[in-house]
Amino acid sequence: MTRTRIAATGSYLPERIMTNAELESLVDTTDAWIRERTGIAQRHIAAPGETCADLARAAGQAALDAAGLAPTDVDLIVLATSTPDQVFPSTACRVQERLDVPAGAIAFDVAAACSGFVYALDVADRFIRTGGARRALVIGAETFSRILDWSDRSTCVLFGDGAGAVVLEAAESPGVYSTHLHADGRQESLLNVPWGVSQGYELLEGSRGKVSMRGNEVFKVAVRTLGAVVDETLAANGMSRADVDWLIPHQANIRIMAATARKLQLPMEQVVSTVEWHGNTSAASIPLALDVAVRDGRIQRGQVLLLEAFGAGFTWGSALIRY
Incomplete structure (x- = not known):
């Protein structure tokens, strides 16, 4: 049976850093309040x-470089995001063009909010296992x-803001054991961005078009469902x-992770x-964290990794992987 392994990881963070101290000048908050609760x-x-x-x-380029591969080695790009560049084409297609991945490769976006990377990993794993692709670039x-x-x-x-990526490729042994x-x-009402193209092109006054979240209720559901998906x-x-x-x-906040x-x-x-240094980067948070731990040497080949995420939708999921 064809299985899927992670060949390499990569990530990117915008240059500009916003500290808690800077936020103190924007809203009624303090560095201590943010650190204690999140x-x-x-x-x-991201820069303008x-x-x-x-x-x-x-x-994606960082992951390809780490794998020692060229863009011509990729035949599938699955990109998870809640903030695409535009309505269409997909951001994955724009990445295909910018990386110079050959025409004819498969490229599409996945929208599952903060669970997006796990969803994208699942999709790419199924492509490879069934012979639909031989090597995939999975990006959050x-x-x-x-x-x-x-x-x-x-x-x-x-x-x-940020991005993380993995290169998946066919292998004879796990790899990706399973995804859920x-x-x-x-x-939906607990966590959403209440605006979309089919609802009208003009943003209404107020917070429409921005993230709306009932944090305490989201926290309770997240802890319960993540515990169940781990089991x-x-x-x-x-x-x-x-x-x-x-x-x-998923790097939502330290309390959910704990x-x-x-x-x-x-x-x-x-x-x-x-989470201390990146905040919640939604679909990018798991591949960002994975890349950091691979590059600093904590994660070694042969170790078992459990990835889990929860996001708007609600969506949630997990992946068990031997790295």
């Missing part, structure tokens, strides 16, 4: 004119600062918590956390 100290913000495709291209990229209401302290302190995806559209994932593979070397969660670690009975030393 674990975030700073976040990166710097788009999601720019971030994604840089992360966001310019989330463009949809923030900078007067809403409940959301603007949380998010940042779920959604519940009934809870589901381990049971599907006949593994126990002791088999997991690293938990790489709650998931407790569910796994993992010490925080086995949780890859970049």
Whole structure:
């Protein structure tokens, strides 16, 4: 049976850093308040004119370089984002052009909010397992600062911009053991951006077109569903918590990450956390964290990784991988 392995990782962060101290001048907040409730100290913000495709291209190129591959080696690009460059073509197609991936390759976007990278990984894994592709570039990229209401302290302190990528390729042994995806559209009102093209081209006054979140309610659902998907994932593979070397969660905030670690009975030393320096980068957060831990040497070949995410939709999912 054809399986899928991660050949390499890559990431990119915009140059500009926004600290909590800078946010103190925008909204009624403090560095201590933000750190205590979220674990975030700073976040990166895309420059004017710097788009999601720019971030994604840089992360994708870094992953290809790490794998020792050329763009001609890629025949599938799956890009997860909630902040695409435009309605169409897809941001993945724009990345294809900028990386000079050959015409005829498959390229498309996936929209699953903060769960987007896990969804994209699942899709690419299925392409490779069924022979639809031989090598895939899977990217999570966001310019989330463009949809923030900078007067809403409940959301603007949380998010940042960035991109992460992995190269997936066919292998004879795992690799990706399994992925598990779920959604519940009934809870849309708790976390959304209440505007879209088919609802009208003109933004109304107020926060329409910006992130709206009922944080306490989202937190409760996230902790419950992430705990369940962790159990589901381990049971599907006949593994126990002791088999997991690293938990790489969506970097929503430190409290949700710590709650998931407790569910796994993992010490925080086995949780890859970049939320302090990146904030919540939505679909980019897991591949960003993965790349950081690969490049600093924490994650080694042969170790078992558990990826899990929760996002608007609601969507949630996991992937169990032997790196």
